[in-house]
Each structure stands twice: as C-alpha cells, then as structure tokens.
Amino acid sequence: MIEVEHLTKRFGNTLAVDDLSFKVREGSITGFLGPNGAGKTTTLRVVLGLVRPTSGSARVLGHPYRALETPTGQVGAVLEASSFHPGRSGRNHLRVVSAASGLPRSRVEEVLEIVGLSGDAGRRVGGYSLGMRQRLSLAAALLGDPRVFVLDEPANGLDPQGIRWLRELLQSLAGEGRTILISSHVLAEVEQIADEVVIIHRGKFVEHATTAELAARAAGGIRVRSPQADRLRAVLEQAGIKVSSADGDLLSVADTTTAKVGDLAGANGIVLHELVAETSSLEEAFLELTS
Amino acid sequence: MRLIAAELLKAWTTPRTLFGILLAELAIIGLGAAGTVDSAASSNPLPPSFEQDLISVSSVAVFFAVLLGVLLMTTEYRHGTISQTFLATPAREWVLGAKAVAAALLGAAIVVPGVLLTLAIAEVWVGGREGFHIGGSELELVVRLLLAAAVGALLGLSIGAALGRQLGAFILVLGWFLIVEHAVAALFPSTEDYLPGRAAIGGLLGTGGSESPSFGEALPLAAAYVIGLGAIAVIVTRRRDIT
Numbered sequence: 001m002i003e004v005e006h007l008t009k010r011f012g013n014t015l016a017v018d019d020l021s022f023k024v025r026e027g028s029i030t031g032f033l034g035p036n037g038a039g040k041t042t043t044l045r046v047v048l049g050l051v052r053p054t055s056g057s058a059r060v061l062g063h064p065y066r067a068l069e070t071p072t073g074q075v076g077a078v079l080e081a082s083s084f085h086p087g088r089s090g091r092n093h094l095r096v097v098s099a100a101s102g103l104p105r106s107r108v109e110e111v112l113e114i115v116g117l118s119g120d121a122g123r124r125v126g127g128y129s130l131g132m133r134q135r136l137s138l139a140a141a142l143l144g145d146p147r148v149f150v151l152d153e154p155a156n157g158l159d160p161q162g163i164r165w166l167r168e169l170l171q172s173l174a175g176e177g178r179t180i181l182i183s184s185h186v187l188a189e190v191e192q193i194a195d196e197v198v199i200i201h202r203g204k205f206v207e208h209a210t211t212a213e214l215a216a217r218a219a220g221g222i223r224v225r226s227p228q229a230d231r232l233r234a235v236l237e238q239a240g241i242k243v244s245s246a247d248g249d250l251l252s253v254a255d256t257t258t259a260k261v262g263d264l265a266g267a268n269g270i271v272l273h274e275l276v277a278e279t280s281s282l283e284e285a286f287l288e289l290t291s
Numbered sequence: 292m293r294l295i296a297a298e299l300l301k302a303w304t305t306p307r308t309l310f311g312i313l314l315a316e317l318a319i320i321g322l323g324a325a326g327t328v329d330s331a332a333s334s335n336p337l338p339p340s341f342e343q344d345l346i347s348v349s350s351v352a353v354f355f356a357v358l359l360g361v362l363l364m365t366t367e368y369r370h371g372t373i374s375q376t377f378l379a380t381p382a383r384e385w386v387l388g389a390k391a392v393a394a395a396l397l398g399a400a401i402v403v404p405g406v407l408l409t410l411a412i413a414e415v416w417v418g419g420r421e422g423f424h425i426g427g428s429e430l431e432l433v434v435r436l437l438l439a440a441a442v443g444a445l446l447g448l449s450i451g452a453a454l455g456r457q458l459g460a461f462i463l464v465l466g467w468f469l470i471v472e473h474a475v476a477a478l479f480p481s482t483e484d485y486l487p488g489r490a491a492i493g494g495l496l497g498t499g500g501s502e503s504p505s506f507g508e509a510l511p512l513a514a515a516y517v518i519g520l521g522a523i524a525v526i527v528t529r530r531r532d533i534t
Binding site for chain 2: 011045048068071072099100
C-alpha cells in the first residue's frame with residue numbers, strides 16, 4: 001500500500017533519511033514515530049512526491065506519488081498546519097483544491113461538515129486557531145474520499161476534544177478499510193489508534209512491530225508477592241526461571257508468564273498474594289529504542 | 292481547463308493582491324494621464340499625437356503585470372500553499388502551464404482599467420474639444436498593450452517560479468527593469484536591441500521610438516524570452532524540494 005525502499009535523502013551535508021525501508025499494510029493504521037529531527041517529515045514528503053529522494057524510492061498504491069493519475073482521489077495528506085493563504089477563507093481554500101482535483105463543489109460542504117468547520121468556513125484562515133487549521137487540513141485530505149491517508153502530526157494544536165474527535169475519525173476511516181500512515185509525537189494517542197508502529201531515529205530504521213508487540217517487549221516482567229518468597233524463589237530457579245530481584249516478600253521474575261509462575265506455585269503449595277504482569281507503554285518502548 | 296480554473300480561483304479568492312496591484316497601477320496612470328491631458332489642453336486643437344500619448348500612459352501597466360506574475364507564483368511559496376498545489380497536481384509542469392495561462396489573462400486584464408481611466412480623464416477634461424478622437428491606431432496600441440502585459444506577466448511568473456522567493460524575485464525584477472537594463476544599455480549599446488524591457492516589451496508597445504525594434508522584430512524576441520525563462524522555471528520547479 002505504502003512502500004519505502006532503501007530511501008536516502010541528503011540536504012547538502014545533512015543526511016535526513018538513511019537507507020530507510022518499511023511497508024504499510026493495507027487497511028492498517030501505522031504510527032510513524034521518531035524524535036524531533038528523526039526524518040519523519042522528510043520521509044512523508046518523499047512519499048507524497050514533494051521531496052526528491054537522493055536514492056531509493058517510495059511508492060503509494062504501487063506507484064510513485066507523482067505517477068498517480070488522480071492523486072487527491074487516492075491519497076489524502078495532512079502536512080503542516082501553516083500551509084494556507086491567510087487571506088483566503090477556509091471554504092475557498094477547499095474550493096481551490098477541489099477545482100484543481102476536478103472534484104464536485106458539493107464535496108467541499110460535505111467535508112466542512114465532517115470536520116466541524118461549516119460555521120467558520122467563510123472566515124479568513126488568518127483568523128483561525130491552530131486547531132481549526134488542522135481541521136481544515138484534514139478536510140482537504142478528505143476531499144477526494146481517498147483510500148490512503150498520510151498524516152504528519154495531525155493532532156498538533158487540537159484541544160482534548162479535538163484529539164478525541166480525530167481519534168474517532170481515524171478509527172472510523174480505518175474501519176472502512178482505509179490505510180493510514182500517521183506521524184505523531186503524542187505517543188499515547190498513537191498507542192490508542194495504531195495497529196502497527198514504525199520507529200526511526202536519526203534517519204535510520206529502528207523498529208517495525210505491532211503496538212502490542214512493542215509494548216510487551218518493553219514490559220518489565222512479572223511481579224509476584226508471597227509470604228513464602230524464599231521457597232518460591234528456589235522453586236522458580238529450579239525450573240530455570242530467572243528471578244531478577246527480591247525484596248522481602250516481593251520477587252521480580254523475567255522471561256516467563258504469569259500462568260507458569262502461578263502453576264509452579266500451586267503445584268508446590270505456595271501461597272501467592274499478588275501475581276502481576278508488569279505492562280509497559282509505547283512511550284517506554286519508544287524511549288528505550290531511541291535512547 | 293480545471294487547473295486554469297483553479298489558478299484563476301486562487302487569484303479571485305485573494306482579492307487584496309489583485310486590488311493592491313490595480314490600485315497602485317491606477318494611481319500612477321491617473322497622475323500620468325492628468326499630466327498628459329493638462330499639458331495638451333492648452334493647445335487648440337489638441338496635438339495630433341494626443342490620443343496616442345494618452346493611451347501610452349497606460350504602458351506602466353505592463354510593469355505591474357510583471358509584478359503580478361511574480362506574485363501569482365511566489366505567494367504560493369511564501370504561504371506554503373505550493374505543497375497542496377503539488378499534492379493535487381504532482382505534474383508540476385502542468386501547474387506552471389495553468390499558472391502561465393492565468394497570469395497572461397490577468398496581466399492583460401489589468402491593462403483595461405488603466406486604459407479606461409485615461410480615456411475617462413480625457414473625456415472629462417477635453418471631451419468636447421476638436422481633434423479628440425479614438426480611432427484604429429489607438430485600438431491597435433491597446434492591443435499591443437494587452438499583448439505586452441501578457442508577456443510581462445509571463446516573464447514575472449517565470450522569474451518567480453525560478454527563484455521561489457517573493458522578496459528575491461521582486462528585487463530582481465525591480466533592479467533589472469529600473470536599474471540594470473539602463474546600465475547595460477549605456478555600457479554596451481549594441482545589446483540594446485535584445486534587452487527584455489527596452490527591446491522586447493518596448494518593441495511590442497512601439498513606444499521606444501524609431502530606433503527600437505519594430506513589432507515584427509520584438510515579437511520573436513519576446514517569445515524567446517518567455518520560452519527561455521519558462522524552460523528554466525520548469526526545470527527548476529521540477530527539481531525543487533518542497534520542504
């Protein structure tokens with residue numbers, strides 16, 4: 001659906017993207033993460049044909065973006081929220097995009113309604129808040145009713161209600177089988193909506209995994225509390241399970257499952273007061289991978 | 292056609308740019324026309340070249356057409372709307388083609404109010420006087436003005452596209468037409484027949500006197516400038532990274 005292959009982009013002496021490869025699966029929401037300056041925006045702009053790669057390639061729906069016949073009808077994009085003429089109204093901005101894309105004018109009102117800007121559409125964009133500009137960007141992306149969305153920090157400037165609205169919108173689009181590649185620095189948001197995550201750092205590929213896999217991989221192990229902690233420790237170590245730390249009645253156990261620990265304790269008549277798989281957030285995984 | 296419609300819609304939906312250009316142009320033309328009429332009004336009948344001199348005042352509109360061409364292109368880069376433009380139409384040469392048509396049309400269009408203003412001033416001042424008559428030669432001059440303004444807008448557009456930066460393009464245009472071209476003509480007189488302002492646009496207007504190129508000579512020269520600068524604009528625009 002979206003394929004990036006051995007992509008390298010150099011701006012003068014600065015290597016922005018370095019031999020980056022990944023694929024975005026059809027019908028998935030893929031988070032595109034990386035610290036500031038990691039090369040996310042450059043990569044997305046190459047995908048959208050706005051920046052020429054130094055080497056490598058990016059394809060959308062099997063073609064370079066520039067080769068798509070009706071790009072607005074196939075790919076919806078949100079780039080930075082400042083790409084508007086401040087003297088043009090929101091409605092007129094969309095009319096221009098609609099005219100250039102050969103879309104019916106009626107579609108403008110439909111997308112204004114979807115993003116909740118109908119009431120402000122006649123105002124000049126110069127008077128819009130950052131959140132309203134983001135909504136207008138999303139409206140432009142929705143104009144052609146595309147199958148693929150490439151969104152660069154779409155939650156920027158949105159208030160909590162707006163973020164919730166965006167989440168529901170993206171989930172609804174994904175529910176219709178559309179493919180979404182979304183870059184964001186709000187990791188909690190990505191964690192809630194993304195099926196998969198691609199992480200890059202300093203222009204290089206770091207990880208591509210499902211959100212659940214990534215969180216699980218960064219998880220801290222199992223916490224088990226027992227009044228018979230010493231005996232439990234001996235049983236676990238005898239079974240080849242590593243006990244990473246012990247503090248009174250509390251043990252931390254790594255590289256196993258809660259089921260196995262529970263079964264061993266039960267089989268040996270050991271009383272447990274607590275048995276918890278310590279979960280980890282995407283943020284922790286991200287920080288671990290990019291530190 | 293849809294791309295041309297989109298480009299015209301862009302200009303129409305940011306009327307301050309168009310009206311700003313138009314107001315500045317009309318202010319200068321109004322003053323020039325008033326001066327021309329005032330100096331001719333003391334003669335009775337009016338001087339034989341009065342109508343030609345009057346309409347020639349509107350030739351300043353060609354300069355504003357060049358600035359309009361620059362604005363039509365560089366405003367997109369200045370406000371970042373060029374990203375959305377190239378997302379909708381990734382074939383950048385088509386975007387430039389549509390902008391060229393829109394620039395030529397709008398460049399020619401801003402001549403009309405200037406000419407009408409000069410005629411209105413003359414009508415009010417010396418309307419009933421003997422010898423005031425607009426005929427075929429005046430209409431021919433208006434057509435030449437329209438053509439020169441269209442060429443000027445295309446040159447401005449190409450410069451704007453090649454540079455991408457509004458301020459840089461304005462400095463280049465103002466510097467070239469107001470300073471550099473005069474200096475080049477003074478230092479190297481043999482180049483005078485080939486300069487874009489004096490020879491190409493001046494020849495199209497027929498305002499350069501008997502020594503400037505004829506219309507027939509100026510037309511291919513103007514076409515060469517439009518094609519040459521246009522080709523540079525296309526090459527640079529196709530290669531430019533929109534970051």
